[in-house]
Amino acid sequence: MFSKSTEYALRATIYIAIKSSEENKVGIQEIAEGIGAPKAFVAKVLQQLTKKEKSIIVSMPGRSGGFYITEEQKKKSIYSVIEAMDETNVITDCVLGLPHCSDEHPCSMHKTYKGIKIELLNMFKQKSINDIVNSKDRLIPINLTYPK
Numbered sequence: 001m002f003s004k005s006t007e008y009a010l011r012a013t014i015y016i017a018i019k020s021s022e023e024n025k026v027g028i029q030e031i032a033e034g035i036g037a038p039k040a041f042v043a044k045v046l047q048q049l050t051k052k053e054k055s056i057i058v059s060m061p062g063r064s065g066g067f068y069i070t071e072e073q074k075k076k077s078i079y080s081v082i083e084a085m086d087e088t089n090v091i092t093d094c095v096l097g098l099p100h101c102s103d104e105h106p107c108s109m110h111k112t113y114k115g116i117k118i119e120l121l122n123m124f125k126q127k128s129i130n131d132i133v134n135s136k137d138r139l140i141p142i143n144l145t146y147p148k
Contacts, residue, residue, distance in 0.1 A: 005044070009084065010078070026066050054080070074129045094107055
């Protein structure tokens with residue numbers, strides 16, 4: 001559904017939320033290995049997630065630096081990660097990619113997808129990073145390495 005960048009952003013955010021604290025930061029290498037993604041790709045994704053206006057995670061430079069997520073940031077929605085990656089259009093746009101699809105001029109999938117779109121938006125906006133981290137059904141155990 002999402003680009004690899006957004007998939008990695010979601011995985012990295014959850015990984016950082018699980019493994020880090022303000023006192024215990026995680027480095028790019030550890031994150032990349034932990035989510036099964038190329039280090040260079042993860043570095044670019046993390047750069048987007050630390051932008052001030054959409055900050056999802058915190059980056060601390062230096063010898064004892066790395067990445068962590070604050071308790072306040074953990075309250076942000078999963079949708080905020082998708083927003084930070086500039087990929088909300090995947091959910092909100094026409095499922096067939098048609099530029100003028102609307103209720104007034106629907107494509108052949110519009111009526112079917114409209115309900116699904118609303119459910120997806122609600123889910124991504126209602127679930128916080130903390131909700132995923134603290135879920136008993138969490139699909140991202142701390143030590144799971146994903147295939148590349």
